[in-house]
Amino acid sequence: MAQLSDAIERFIKDLMQEGAQVEVKRNELAQHFGCAPSQINYVLATRFSVDHGYVIESRRGGGGYVRIVRMHSSPDGNLLSALLNRVGSEISEEAAAAIITHLYDCKLVTVNEARIMRAAVAQNALALPVNAKNVLRAAVLRNMLTQVFKNYEGGDH
Amino acid sequence: MAQLSDAIERFIKDLMQEGAQVEVKRNELAQHFGCAPSQINYVLATRFSVDHGYVIESRRGGGGYVRIVRMHSSPDGNLLSALLNRVGSEISEEAAAAIITHLYDCKLVTVNEARIMRAAVAQNALALPVNAKNVLRAAVLRNMLTQVFKNYEGGDH
DNA sequence: TCAATTTGACCATCTTTGACTATTATATCG
């Protein structure tokens, strides 16, 4: 069997031929392939993860959707994964600041963006026991990093 | 399927093109879209809340109306304290996002900065029980807000 | 056998509708 997941992956990538993002209805797609809706999530999780260079956005309820966004794939293609990896599950304020500065040095963020990011992961932003702070800081930083690498073409929000 | 709520939101915003306020008849609007009158209230509540920068005024009875007023805030020193106040000790992701969008509308942050900020306060950035998330989110947001206003006064780009 | 895939039951969130309530203007009655 030609691997359902592969077929769905192919289908989505074809849809993305032009444009860095595509929007689908989970249920419609599932019906198109005659499979369980959650199969779609499986494909997204295994073939369109951040490590694969994609970000998924979705919305539930009436008029819901699933949007697959392809991130920059320039020389910085692997940088995100590398950085996310480096951040890991917890990180100190200093290390976080260093990573942010690195982003700035690479011209991936502006001075102001860097400042905002540092503010988000500063000690006093996290009112918790220190070790917990590091876990939290890592989560916040990972989220911001992913955002920085997103590629919205002409997108607006 | 064109998302009734989105269509109504669009319609109202188009009406507001010129002018900071617009007045409509709830029932007429509902009839125009062929929906229940309370649908209008839903749209107003979810897309024209105070956090989104709007205020709703209305009057019942004969000649009744619903007036949507866009708040305008100047980037003066009071806005920061107003916002910090609004954030308080805890805040939901939606409210935080709305505040950030407001900053963007006021040209106090760029699109990218706004995106980074939203990412920093997103649900999945905070791996904790929900109520704790709100407290944390408030702290992170307050820190970023303060930073944004520092940039503004320091003026440096 | 084992890892990848597929499915299904149950959960979370957003939207739409409708029944019931509250308020205000206008017509009517004494």
Added chain:
DNA sequence: CGATATAATAGTCAAAGATGGTCAAATTGA
């Protein structure tokens, strides 16, 4: 004229509908 009934609006809230998400068990293919 003043009190009251009636009509015209808008508001609330909870249930139903429409999507998407999660997780673990079942299945499959190498």
